[in-house]
Amino acid sequence: MQAVADKQAEALVVEGLTRRFGALVAVDDVNLRVATGEKRAVLGANGAGKTTLFNMIAGDLPPSEGRILLAGEDITALSPQKRVLKGVRRTYQKSLVFGGLSVRDNLYVAVRGATGPRLTIWKRAEAQPDRAETDALAERVGLTDRLDVMASDLSHGEQRQLELGMALAHPPKLLLLDEPAAGLSSRERESLVEMLANLPRDLTLILIEHDLDIALKAVDYVSVMHNGRLLAEGTPAEISANQEIQDIYMGRHGK
């Protein structure tokens, strides 16, 4: 197989990953190799197993079989919190922001979560040295003038921006975005693609997307899942040209 040096260059290796829910095999013997700094999309119809795959990589769900290596290190048995410290960050399909906190506090909770210490009760957040990191994060995702707004008062698009900003706290090594474009207007989608293009070069990105156009614009390489299995892999151009994959998507888009 591959040399050890090669494995180091791979941000994420997934080997024989399988997850069963009773008789249902949601993810079936999936193998992935994602290079450091690569931007990868996982495509597939509803129920293809994409989110289950994410849940296993992020640690929210233990796999039935298989291994997950982060930069060559086996993280299969680590808790979600430990994986965050190793640089794995994820977002969810549904917007999950902290509605009762300001945008700045949302970002700050993310900064603290990634670096710790998380249980400080002696000094207020305003007096903490890492409080300023929230400014840079807000700028990255275009929320600079919304820092003092309650997260529950943000528009849906802004909430998605905020989620991305939270996931970028203390730069992750591996960023997992679960349908970042869900529910966004076409203008918001464009600025999302731009934001994704401006991510740091060494950040490895995997995104789940229903929208072929977004996925194909934002990534270097595409993995297509179908019924829990990896159906095909290739560059966006190859995937666009693949008739079998187009057929799977035709039904959904019906353009």
Place this chain on the structure above:
Amino acid sequence: MRLIIPLAVVALVLVYPFVVNSFWLVQIGGRTLGFGTIVLSLVFLTAYTGMLSLAQMTVAGIGGYATAYFTAPTGGVGVLLPWPLALVLALGLATLAGLLIGLVAVRTRGIYTLMITLAVAMAFYYLTLQNYDIFNGFTGFNNADPPVVLGLDLGAPLPFFYLSAILAALCYAGVRHVVRTPFGLALQALRDEPDRVRALGYNVPLLRVLAFGLAGFIAGIGGILNLWLNASISPGSVALNPVIDVLMAGVLGGIGHPAGAYVGAFVFTVVDNFAIDFIARERFNTLIGLIFLAIVLFSPDGLTGLVRRVSTRWARAGRRDKGATRKTKDIGK
């Protein structure tokens, strides 16, 4: 502008002892502050972590029982210790009790948390009632008075009121401080979206258990004040009625803001003391029940919520007026 209400409250507390008689000073004022601190521990849990507990009076009772056990042995039960050591032990035990209840409670959500904390509360009640070696059974402990410090008798009405006010103020300020620290922000974050907090690298069950521990510490302080106010503690202090009173007072005052704890405790104490003057004693629960119902129906966020909404409406009306004047000026230009 923002300082007006806190300054008014401080002024009121300072002046209060000199305009009221000793009944109002101790039985209304002192009780409001001690009982309110127990309610504060519940409001802290509910407002900032989204968790409910019916065991806060129980934790307060553990603080009270421990203080009595170590400072006022009754009927051969108890060990006399110097009072500072007794208080440290009492607060430590209350915090520990909070942590242990938290360990059990964080495995459940919503109504099940209420059920399990209620079960803990009732188990403790029957323990105090039936155990004579530690809790002295039905009698409990008597003559548990506050200490005399440097010649100042903290049990005298005026010093006791100020002692209660200082401890209540410290607890209130402590809660307001903690919720702005990284720990407090994480608690509020998990109140809103626990899954997301985990995905950001936090240990969610640990945060929840620690919140229960902090609530236990606060309840312990309230429990000690409550003990000193009554000079005694017995199973009746941790029975079903007082356990529910904490929740009642919390909802009356408003479970979303720490100030609601003391507002609720005040209203509850006043009704508790004066209902008897115009209705029969056995109708007290009917009256407090009706008030409770009215609050839940018309202002689910309690009396503080009512005040907040009225003041925002005023502020908004004020802004509208200003906006209108500006527009008239603009027309002139």
